[in-house]
Amino acid sequence: MLEPMRNLGAEFGDIDIYLFDQLLRGRITPGMRAVDAGCGAGRNLVYLFREGYDVCAADADPVAVEAVRRLAAELAPRLPAANFRVEPIETMSFADGCAQLVISSAVLHFARDAAHFDRMLGGTWRLLRPDGLFFCRLASSIGMADRMRPVGNGRFILPDGTERYLVDEARLMAKTKELGGELIDPIKTTIVQGQRCMTTWVMKK
Numbered sequence: 001m002l003e004p005m006r007n008l009g010a011e012f013g014d015i016d017i018y019l020f021d022q023l024l025r026g027r028i029t030p031g032m033r034a035v036d037a038g039c040g041a042g043r044n045l046v047y048l049f050r051e052g053y054d055v056c057a058a059d060a061d062p063v064a065v066e067a068v069r070r071l072a073a074e075l076a077p078r079l080p081a082a083n084f085r086v087e088p089i090e091t092m093s094f095a096d097g098c099a100q101l102v103i104s105s106a107v108l109h110f111a112r113d114a115a116h117f118d119r120m121l122g123g124t125w126r127l128l129r130p131d132g133l134f135f136c137r138l139a140s141s142i143g144m145a146d147r148m149r150p151v152g153n154g155r156f157i158l159p160d161g162t163e164r165y166l167v168d169e170a171r172l173m174a175k176t177k178e179l180g181g182e183l184i185d186p187i188k189t190t191i192v193q194g195q196r197c198m199t200t201w202v203m204k205k
Contacts, residue, residue: 013046016105018188018200019135023047027133027184032100037089037124038107041067049075056083056099058092090116090123097129106198109139111165113153125179128205134181139164140172140199142189160195172201181205 012020022028030051036044039057041064048055049072059065065086072079087093089107104124111117128134141148141156148156148166156166167175172187181203189199 011047011050014043015047016044016137018137019044019103019105022133022135022202028101033098034101034103035092035094035099035127036103036105037092037127038104039068039084040064040106042071044103044105045071046075049079052076055079056085056094058085058087058089058094060086060088062086088120088123090119092123092127094127096126099127100129100132102128102132102134104134104136104138106137106139108136109164109166111154113155113165117154117165117167121175121179125181125205130205132205133184134201134203134205136201136203137198138201139166140189140197141166141168142187142197142199143191144194144197147194158196160192162196164196167199172199176201176203179203179205 030053033054034048036057039045039059045055045057045068055076057068065084068084069081072084085093102124108117108120111120125134145168147159150156151163154165155163157163169187176183184204185202187199187201189197191197
């Protein structure tokens, strides 16, 4: 007799498929301390909560952080509400080197300019302990640079009509070297039907 199909949505939530890939490859393991920098409403945290990870998160939006606190209260009531903080990622109050996993999903492309991008990235990276995993997804111009309209300060109008701060491969490689990181996957970019590009950047510290 066939077993009932598992409810993957309930188990994993709306997790980023490329973060799910890191789970499948055994790079994210139970017991790790994780920080979601720019967590939104917690789409990437459902599985981590369910599986007993030591999770912290921050977002500048108080409504989003309150949603994460409710989610944690339901799925991981052992975690204190103080783990989930309303603060910009460039000035998060978590200690340096506090995490074995840092998630930055669809956050850095909201930088106002290059200096702001560097502050956001630096504020996120400093949380990672040596040998920790940095998982980042962000908008880029990779593969569609000729379709992005510059509006100044490193920001562009995308074909989908949104405005984002965009990086290219050279910028990501330069930042990897500057941070002292090590790519553990090639930089991968998904082009979404000619409308935008989303790049996955995965490093070890």
